[in-house]
Amino acid sequence: MKFYNREEELSELKRIQSLAFEENSRLTVVTGRRRIGKTSLIVKATEGMPTIYLFVGRKNETALINEFIPIIRQSLGVFVPEEIQTFRSLFQYIMELGTHQFFNLIIDEFQEFYNINKSVFSDMQNLWDQYRKHTKVNLIVSGSIYSLMHKIFQDEKEPLFGRADNILKLYPFKLSVLKEIMNDYLPKYTNDDLLALYTFTGGVPKYIELFCDNRALTVQEMIQFMVRDNSPFTDEGKNLLIEEFGKNYATYFSILGAMASSRNTQSEIETALGGISVGGYLKRLEEDYNVIARVRPILVKEGTQRVRFVIKDNFLQFWFKYIDRNRSYIEIKNFTALRKLIEDDYPTYTGKVLESYFKQKFAESFEFREIGSWWEAKGNQYELDIVALRIEKNKAVVAEVKRQRKEFKPELLESKVRHFKEKVMPKYKIEAICLSMEDM
Template identity: 25%
Template sequence: MFVGRDRELAALGRRWNSSRFECVVVYGRRRVGKTTLINRFLEGKPSIFFPAIESNMEGNLETLSRSIAMYRAGLGDAAGDLGNAAESAPIYRDFASALEAVFALAQRRRLAFVIDEYPYLAKADRSVSSVLQHAIDRHKDDSRLMIILCGSSMSFMERQVLGYASPLYGRRTAQIRVEPFGYADVRKFLPKYTAEEAAVAYGLTDGIPQYLRQFDDATSIRDNIRWNIIDPDCYLFEEPGNLLKQELRAPAEYNTVIQAIASGASRSNAIATASHMETSSCATYLRNLIDLGIVRKETPFGEDSPRKTIYRIEDSFFRFWYRYVPVNMPLIRSGNVDMAADRIMRSINDFMGAVFEDMCMQWLWAHNGTDDLPFLLLDAGRWWGADPRTRSQEEIDIVAAGEEPKTMLFCECKWRSVPSELRQLETLRSRSELLHPERAHYMLFSRNGFDEHVTARAAQDDAVTLVDFADM
């Protein structure tokens, strides 16, 4: 089943329909569905798909040569014998020769040439990007080739392909960063689930397609946690460790940093202390985890003071795994996985609090520019800080601003089993005063609706909007 990705497919389609040379960079974290997206786009189109491998250049040239041979065979009478054509294909002596052959095939006919996991190829031979640059410069004006460079190493793609210092800088014609699914697409992925069940599944998987494929929407959330996340034999049980091993040189140290954040450390010095490492070393680990999309660096909305910077686990699957699996490992390893699943389910609503905030943010951006919002949003984020009136730390789930100075939207997001009450609105009003808005609007999001008191207040006050999860 193919779900979503309408924007990405439309972007690729526009580049294909230009009929001129195109070089599109498609990148995103592992398991996010880049290859599936590209294969969907290629359906019915002439293409050479080259999956680069973690090997030396000779091994990659063999794979590339076979990919070109299969395309050539598909053009002729041997279309039904692609396997034999690939096996008997001559091996190009170098990457430059292979590129010349590909460009020659695209002189008169539109052709897509995909290099999947481009970082593997570039690491096998550091001259690859320069060779590709020179080939593009020679042929771009008279070629109908569409090159797609795909990669999972976020830091490599952003610095070595998209970055100013890259030989390919200025050669790309488009770039597409493939993100995890939002809640709306997760609902399509798990059609048998209720809206609430799909929301929890979204939180458990972070919207990663490969993780969603492990879920069975014919069974309960509890059973999916039991059998598809915390069971020692299942795919997702080892996933955090496997991902760190694939992407990073010192997975044990990174594991320690993530565990420190999951245990409550949020500032760099606190994370370093909890991880038993120097602050400078910890900063490097944090930066690499940010590149992978696992950790997020934040400052309060409207502020950029380094003193107020905190780090949180961005990936909600990692957030779930590190919150629940280590503490339940004795039960899991001793064969009491059912007991562990029951323990997790008792606090799943607490876990969903941060997930629901993310979903509400998605809802705001999806409805931006409509009558559902009081003004056009230009920026939004979380806010936290000290209240001098009470000498306590306060938080606001979402603060958004638009074009008018000091016109702000303040949002409270509650994933609770009871209706939201008037006191939540009053608390939000009180906290909003700490940002000194000239014109304030308030929005309450609630999993289980609203009681009669806050409903009556919202009916009388145009500055208050109530959003029930059932209507989201």
């Protein structure tokens, strides 16, 4: 798959590169979930320039340095002594090189030093402070384990806190990019195909690339490609999260599994897990791991009991609901039954995902200042799929989302909006609409 999007990120990385080469060294941190395209972006931004690329595998430090030395020699055409055995010595040597030549230094999966030798971070801090003002090194570090990267660079107790000149977080592709990709690879795609791509990938580049490279871009082709023997998707959720969660991963997985099955309040999750208290786990999932979000009805103040928890990532939501939950099918290789289960559920499941799609579409239009949903404390008689506050004062859009427009009941929405306006937005001019797949 060709390189898509990331124009703003590319421009920023090239701007920083110019500053590093023309003035003095800069440190950029690139973060984002696994498969989001961090390495591809960094390589694209530095192509054509002298660049050292070092990947930090989980190995003994000396073995790692022995791998790095020939890479540096080849990348810059310089001599590097074999006697160097520690990353501290190697980093100092690299910074010395930066006193008389400019180059990019990319350190991928940087957080792995936390498992190899934690003192690397304080060593780097000391050397960076010593050399950065009189060297021309564009140092870019990237990492996929959110909690560790956040700790290393944004915890004030850590040695590298405050050393990054820029922290660049990568997000999934925008909807316009998904449409561009579908146009390139399947010009006659249907809106259902587009919705499936959004549902199964959430705009994560690596998953999209897998579908594109394997020419699996219709609803049925995507499901067939995901649910089969040796599928790259089978263990993906586990591979993404197990390092984040560590030894307590089973409890976190159970919580996420409950949430994927529409148990979205703390009490519902605790009931699903046999009554254990999950408050601390939910707090860490939200704040430390950035996997879930705490959602309140729009315009309701913090502290309300009307809180729902949602999995932020479309792929993980799908993986926990269908792949992890139905592991028994996979173990006995009954992929036919699992595919049928997903296909039968697909219309209902994607009806809810369609709400997220339109919320994202609203957000990307830059016409609104706040976007959310609304529901009452008890029951769901009056629940509104989307409530979006326009930039103009006292104007809002309320939307009912249906896969098929024929399922829409205008009189029911009118009743809900009338109640909502009286209770929450008496001064607002509200536009009530139905959104369906026709509007994608």
